[in-house]
Each structure stands twice: as C-alpha cells, then as structure tokens.
Amino acid sequence: MNVRNRLIIVVVALLFNAVAMAQPSDVTTEPHASPPVNPDTGPNAAANKALVLKFFQLAFTDDKVEEAFDKYTSEDFIEHSPNMGGGRAGAIRALSKMFVPGKLSTKVISSIAQGDLVSVHFEGGVDIFRVKDGKIVEHWDG
Numbered sequence: 001m002n003v004r005n006r007l008i009i010v011v012v013a014l015l016f017n018a019v020a021m022a023q024p025s026d027v028t029t030e031p032h033a034s035p036p037v038n039p040d041t042g043p044n045a046a047a048n049k050a051l052v053l054k055f056f057q058l059a060f061t062d063d064k065v066e067e068a069f070d071k072y073t074s075e076d077f078i079e080h081s082p083n084m085g086g087g088r089a090g091a092i093r094a095l096s097k098m099f100v101p102g103k104l105s106t107k108v109i110s111s112i113a114q115g116d117l118v119s120v121h122f123e124g125g126v127d128i129f130r131v132k133d134g135k136i137v138e139h140w141d142g
Contacts, residue, residue, distance in 0.1 A: 048131040049113035055129075055136060056120055060106035065096045074135040081141045091139070 051072060059068035069077070069092050079091040110121045118129045119142070126142025 044131075045113040045115060047134075048116060048129075049111055049118050051131055051134065052113075052118040052120060052129045052136065053108065053111060056106065056108060056122075059095065066092050072136050074132070074137045077136065078138045080139060 055068050055072035058071065059065045069088055073088060075088070077088045077091070079086055079088075081091075084091045084094045107123045108120055109123065112119045112121075116131050118131060120127050120129070121142075128140045128142060129136050130138040
C-alpha cells in the first residue's frame with residue numbers, strides 16, 4: 001500500500017472519529033440501564049457496510065446506476081457533491097455519464113463502517129455514505 005492510500009485511510013478514520021465525538025452520548029444514568037452499544041461494533045455498522053458495498057457493486061461494477069439508486073437509496077436521498085445536481089435524479093444523471101465502463105476505475109480497496117457512516121476507498125477516490133433504516137440517505141465525495 002503506497003503512502004497516498006495510507007494517508008487517505010488515516011484521513012477517513014479521523015473524519016469518522018470526529019463525527020462520532022460530535023454526536024451526543026447515549027450513556028444514561030438510569031439504574032439497571034443496558035450498556036451503550038459501541039457504534040464501531042454494533043449490528044448496524046456491519047449491515048450498513050454490506051448495503052453500501054452492494055450499492056457500489058451494482059452501480060459501478062455492474063454499470064446499473066439507476067437500478068442501484070432505486071434499490072439502495074431513500075426517496076429523499078441527499079447528494080452533497082455540488083457537481084451532481086442534487087438529489088437522486090441529479091446523482092443518477094451525473095453518475096450515469098461519469099462511470100461508463102473503462103472510463104474510471106471503481107475497484108474497492110477498503111471500506112470502513114462506524115454506526116450509520118460507511119466510507120469506501122476505491123481506486124478513483126473515497127466516498128462517504130450515511131445509512132438510515134436500511135437505505136442510503138446521504139453521500140459525500142472524499
């Protein structure tokens with residue numbers, strides 16, 4: 001793994017850590033309360049990561065962008081990249097043009113999940129997704 005890839009992984013890990021620290025604590029002072037669930041190891045982190053990787057596979061490896069959005073994203077999906085035109089429709093239009101076979105590599109190098117956030121490091125860059133209720137609800141370019 002070259003220095004650039006290691007740097008990207010470190011930056012993504014730091015971003016996840018900052019987001020986790022900024023979220024309110026779910027620790028309670030009630031007697032007999034259940035221990036808090038660690039978002040790194042909670043059941044949703046693994047399921048969210050699997051969902052995002054299925055989305056990535058269908059959209060970019062199988063070249064079925066619209067089908068992937070229909071299956072894996074919420075109706076009120078938020079696209080934070082200003083180059084995508086906003087929302088599901090804008091993202092589908094932009095990505096359908098951008099990710100034509102052979103134009104950009106989308107081979108996944110690594111992925112990290114923490115709570116509702118999933119980061120995918122691929123040969124073309126890093127993307128961060130937020131998952132809620134089994135659907136991708138937000139996306140940021142890394």
